[in-house]
Amino acid sequence: MSVPTPHSELSHVWPIGSEIDGAGRLRIGGCDAIELAREFGTPAYIVAEDDLRARAQAFVAAFSSRNADCELLFASKAFPCTAVYRVLAEEGIGCDVASGGELVSALRGGFAPERLVLHGNAKSEAELALALREHVGTIVVDGADELERLERQLDGGKAPQRVFLRVTPNVRGETHDGISTGQADSKFGVELADAPALLDRMRGNDRLDLRGVHMHIGSQLRDLTPFRRAVEAVAGLGAFPEIDLGGGLGVAYTSDMDVPSIDDYAAAKVGAVHEHLGSDVRIIDEPGRALVANSCVTLYTVETIKRNVSTWVAVDGGMSDNMRPMLYGARYEAHVADRFGGGTPCHVVGKHCESSDVIVRDAELADPRVGDVVVTPVTGAYGFSMANNYNGIPRPPVVFCRDGDARVVVRRETHDDLFARDV
Numbered sequence: 337m338s339v340p341t342p343h344s345e346l347s348h349v350w351p352i353g354s355e356i357d358g359a360g361r362l363r364i365g366g367c368d369a370i371e372l373a374r375e376f377g378t379p380a381y382i383v384a385e386d387d388l389r390a391r392a393q394a395f396v397a398a399f400s401s402r403n404a405d406c407e408l409l410f411a412s413k414a415f416p417c418t419a420v421y422r423v424l425a426e427e428g429i430g431c432d433v434a435s436g437g438e439l440v441s442a443l444r445g446g447f448a449p450e451r452l453v454l455h456g457n458a459k460s461e462a463e464l465a466l467a468l469r470e471h472v473g474t475i476v477v478d479g480a481d482e483l484e485r486l487e488r489q490l491d492g493g494k495a496p497q498r499v500f501l502r503v504t505p506n507v508r509g510e511t512h513d514g515i516s517t518g519q520a521d522s523k524f525g526v527e528l529a530d531a532p533a534l535l536d537r538m539r540g541n542d543r544l545d546l547r548g549v550h551m552h553i554g555s556q557l558r559d560l561t562p563f564r565r566a567v568e569a570v571a572g573l574g575a576f577p578e579i580d581l582g583g584g585l586g587v588a589y590t591s592d593m594d595v596p597s598i599d600d601y602a603a604a605k606v607g608a609v610h611e612h613l614g615s616d617v618r619i620i621d622e623p624g625r626a627l628v629a630n631s632c633v634t635l636y637t638v639e640t641i642k643r644n645v646s647t648w649v650a651v652d653g654g655m656s657d658n659m660r661p662m663l664y665g666a667r668y669e670a671h672v673a674d675r676f677g678g679g680t681p682c683h684v685v686g687k688h689c690e691s692s693d694v695i696v697r698d699a700e701l702a703d704p705r706v707g708d709v710v711v712t713p714v715t716g717a718y719g720f721s722m723a724n725n726y727n728g729i730p731r732p733p734v735v736f737c738r739d740g741d742a743r744v745v746v747r748r749e750t751h752d753d754l755f756a757r758d759v
């Protein structure tokens with residue numbers, strides 16, 4: 337199944353089903369963005385539920401049409417929100433968690449424990465104990481120290497624990513250093529040369545059920561070649577019943593960006609497995625960003641406009657609801673939600689006490705005014721998950737929209753919430 341194209345007046349970056357109505361106002365999931373801002377306040381994360389479902393279905397179809405035995409896992413660090421977990425669990429995919437907190441969130445979101453895969457480069461004794469207690473399906477062992485820690489906790493009376501070994505294939509994709517993980521010198525996984533000894537040790541432990549190797553070479557990759565090279569690199573480690581290929585498909589953040597389709601991504605990965613490992617291998621893939629990023633937009637309200645050397649359009653959020661521009665120099669686009677089009681070169685900035693708090697440098701808004709609702713698309717991945725309370729700003733709500741109905745799935749934080757942990 338392919339992902340349908342949004343309304344013709346809007347580019348491919350917007351959630352499926354988004355449109356600009358006859359009055360020039362943005363609608364997401366059938367809901368008027370200005371009304372949403374009025375009803376739920378700003379900043380707010382607005383999610384088109386149908387978009388989430390369509391992308392999950394597209395990933396499942398793209399992989400399962402090419403390999404008889406596959407499993408898709410939601411890399412939940414991208415959007416660890418209970419309602420998002422719930423939708424994706426309903427769509428029949430499994431879930432990758434990278435900490436004890438994500439593990440309990442995924443269970444709360446309705447994932448069966450056997451559909452969970454635990455990752456993490458520094459899993460604690462307590463996180464491993466929690467995973468074993470909750471009967472988490474699979475643990476991806478990240479290194480020798482962790483293997484020892486896990487072995488100490490294994491209970492001889494239980495069925496063997498399914499495990500993979502994470503390896504770094506020494507393949508670097510083209511992406512920001514902060515999200516590149518496939519190079520040999522990485523904090524994640526073990527080098528190819530060190531893998532055989534650990535795999536032997538895992539094979540020799542009858543309380544472990546070694547299923548294969550795991551790799552994840554990085555995120556926001558727009559060229560598919562490194563995925564193929566990575567499969568070729570790990571193929572030398574031998575034959576296993578399963579392979580976990582991680583995630584990594586890039587998404588279009590701005591209208592001028594092109595990215596491979598979900599179908600092309602699956603074709604490249606599955607094709608490489610068939611070429612180097614044969615067609616009897618169970619394939620696991622872990623999309624995060626490409627599953628959720630385009631499903632969500634953030635609504636802000638313009639608080640002030642200053643004209644000095646540049647025009648600075650300051651909104652009521654910023655680095656507390658979207659860290660990616662500051663962490664990775666990530667580019668977004670911004671629009672006035674009821675006045676699309678450019679005309680005024682400006683910088684869209686947040687309200688935080690940092691000059692780095694720039695959401696969109698060199699934006700073009702249509703005659704921005706104080707009180708306007710400004711929207712940034714493609715905020716579904718790592719917006720909510722990296723949100724913080726810098727400057728005591730309460731975190732935004734998450735609002736799901738579908739067929740013209742809007743419902744709050746995470747309420748806005750209150751000032752009282754800021755003191756919830758005081759003792």
Ligand SMILES: Cc1ncc(COP(=O)(O)O)c(C=O)c1O
Pocket residue numbers: 411414432455552554555556582583584585622623624625626
């Ligand atoms: C182990 C693992 N799997 C999957 C993913 C998902 O990657 P992406 O969001 O690029 O699809 C990540 C992201 O960092 C990861 O660390």
